[in-house]
Amino acid sequence: MDVKDMSAIQDKFVRRTAQAGPDYESGVRQPRRDWAQATKAAEGNYEQGVQAAISKKRFGSGVAKAGTGKYQKGAIEKGVARYPAGVSAGAGDYASGFEPYRAALQSTTLPPRKARRDPSNLQRVSAVVNAMIKTAESQSR
Numbered sequence: 001m002d003v004k005d006m007s008a009i010q011d012k013f014v015r016r017t018a019q020a021g022p023d024y025e026s027g028v029r030q031p032r033r034d035w036a037q038a039t040k041a042a043e044g045n046y047e048q049g050v051q052a053a054i055s056k057k058r059f060g061s062g063v064a065k066a067g068t069g070k071y072q073k074g075a076i077e078k079g080v081a082r083y084p085a086g087v088s089a090g091a092g093d094y095a096s097g098f099e100p101y102r103a104a105l106q107s108t109t110l111p112p113r114k115a116r117r118d119p120s121n122l123q124r125v126s127a128v129v130n131a132m133i134k135t136a137e138s139q140s141r
Helices: 006-018 021-029 035-041 043-055 058-089 091-107 119-139
Strands: none
Touching: 035 043, 043 058, 058 091, 091 119
């Protein structure tokens, strides 16, 4: 079977994808099915797939196959440019997601600080941990 060489396939992929931004946006704005409903309906499939991947140790084998070099190359070549814009775009979500934890920290009364290395200082840590756990549990309902 005749198949184009990989560089021609790669070039076409990059060229066509670079022009597909408007199609991508349109698909997100006007999907055939509601994302949340379709994703929720697929929850069982997701669980089965994850369990199958776990049983076949695919996570670790994928990491071993990619190696640190592939991670670093992708993070540097793509992530560095995207990171600041992504953080800016998500600033409101960050603030609304963190606000309950900020409020919980602000309303937590810590026991008095004791002398350095005094084991009772761990009660201060425990107060913060308990506040965070309580907040996380209330957020997941």
